[in-house]
Amino acid sequence: MKNILKISSAFIGAVLGAGFASGQEIMQYFTSFGQIGILGAIVVSILFGITGMLLVSIGFKLKAISHMEVIRQLSGRYLGMGYDVVIIFVLFGIGLVMLAGSGPIFSQQLNVPTYMGTILMSVLVLVTIMTGVKKVIQVLAIVTPVFLLVIIFVNIYSMITSSNSSADMEAIALQQSSVANHWFSAAFNYLSVVTLTNAAMLFIMGGSETNGKQAAIGGFLGGLLCGVLVLVSNMAIYLNIDSVASLQMPTLGLATQISPLLGVIFSVALFGMIYGTAVSMFFSFGSRFFEPKTKGFKVFSIIALIVACSLSFYGFSELISIVFPIVGYLGYVFLVILIVGTFRIKSKTKSTPQNDDLKMAK
Numbered sequence: 001m002k003n004i005l006k007i008s009s010a011f012i013g014a015v016l017g018a019g020f021a022s023g024q025e026i027m028q029y030f031t032s033f034g035q036i037g038i039l040g041a042i043v044v045s046i047l048f049g050i051t052g053m054l055l056v057s058i059g060f061k062l063k064a065i066s067h068m069e070v071i072r073q074l075s076g077r078y079l080g081m082g083y084d085v086v087i088i089f090v091l092f093g094i095g096l097v098m099l100a101g102s103g104p105i106f107s108q109q110l111n112v113p114t115y116m117g118t119i120l121m122s123v124l125v126l127v128t129i130m131t132g133v134k135k136v137i138q139v140l141a142i143v144t145p146v147f148l149l150v151i152i153f154v155n156i157y158s159m160i161t162s163s164n165s166s167a168d169m170e171a172i173a174l175q176q177s178s179v180a181n182h183w184f185s186a187a188f189n190y191l192s193v194v195t196l197t198n199a200a201m202l203f204i205m206g207g208s209e210t211n212g213k214q215a216a217i218g219g220f221l222g223g224l225l226c227g228v229l230v231l232v233s234n235m236a237i238y239l240n241i242d243s244v245a246s247l248q249m250p251t252l253g254l255a256t257q258i259s260p261l262l263g264v265i266f267s268v269a270l271f272g273m274i275y276g277t278a279v280s281m282f283f284s285f286g287s288r289f290f291e292p293k294t295k296g297f298k299v300f301s302i303i304a305l306i307v308a309c310s311l312s313f314y315g316f317s318e319l320i321s322i323v324f325p326i327v328g329y330l331g332y333v334f335l336v337i338l339i340v341g342t343f344r345i346k347s348k349t350k351s352t353p354q355n356d357d358l359k360m361a362k
Helices: 002-015 018-022 024-029 036-061 067-075 077-110 114-131 134-161 166-174 183-207 212-239 250-258 260-287 295-312 316-350 353-361
Strands: none
Touching: 002 183, 002 212, 018 024, 018 077, 018 134, 018 212, 018 250, 018 260, 018 316, 024 183, 024 212, 024 250, 024 316, 036 067, 036 183, 036 212, 036 316, 067 077, 067 316, 077 114, 077 183, 077 250, 077 260, 077 295, 077 316, 114 260, 114 295, 134 212, 134 250, 134 260, 166 212, 183 212, 183 316, 212 250, 250 260, 260 295, 295 316
16 A cells, blocks of 8 residues: 555656646636536546556556657557657647746746746756756755645645635636637647656656556556646636636635735745756757757757747747647547557567467466
């Protein structure tokens, strides 16, 4: 049981990142559909559990130490190359959204121009990937669970203390921009985004486990709990949509409503999560083309961050509405690969030399 909880908690820490913490993606994917968006979050909870179990189980069965090796075994050489191209887009796209997300924290909390936060984040990310990422990642690995606890507390407290009725909030919620025209399309796209962006981590997580049954249960429980937290976040925003609808960072608005001091703490936690995600994305993006710390890597990183910083001024919520759905559409192919690959692994297991020898012995 202890190992299952360890796997599920690591799963939650890997999957629930800065996009979830801001509340903006939750608002566009679920809250904007009103009451039916709650059903979307419930559907996602179940599907998260299933895909989480599949990802971790596949990683365990293939003893994954590299996600690309897993992809090649699941999809073959050419589809594997296609997946590599998709991941390059995802790394840059998510990194771009993170830079855009740092600006509204400053403007919403400190009432300073958005571009100041974005430029500061871009500089911090660049300095970090130039000088070394390992220590920063180690520190973030320790404090991220604390950040998540703060975020979870804000969502739960805001949900249970809201005095607004669902009927009153429905009309306001339906006025918010959505990433899709139908609630199920949005829910499935969100599942695809989360699965695609976290597959590499979850494959390797499964590969490090020694008990397949516990890995599968841990993956399912972790996915299910992620979905429940999405549901809670959606409910919190929905029941307070009258006060956070116009905010780029709805969850930060909820924290400030509870207490100005909590708003400051939350903004620091959110900035830290965005920073960690942005560093991971841009370091991985640069590493895909050049060896880290080489001259080529540094020049490439500078150019990439200048381009991303420039594009990020388009706006956080606007970029989420563009980048995330595209990532979701690209992820549809990956979901098919994942399902087909699961059956391929099973068939390979049944036809291993060891099993053939047993059949001959009989």
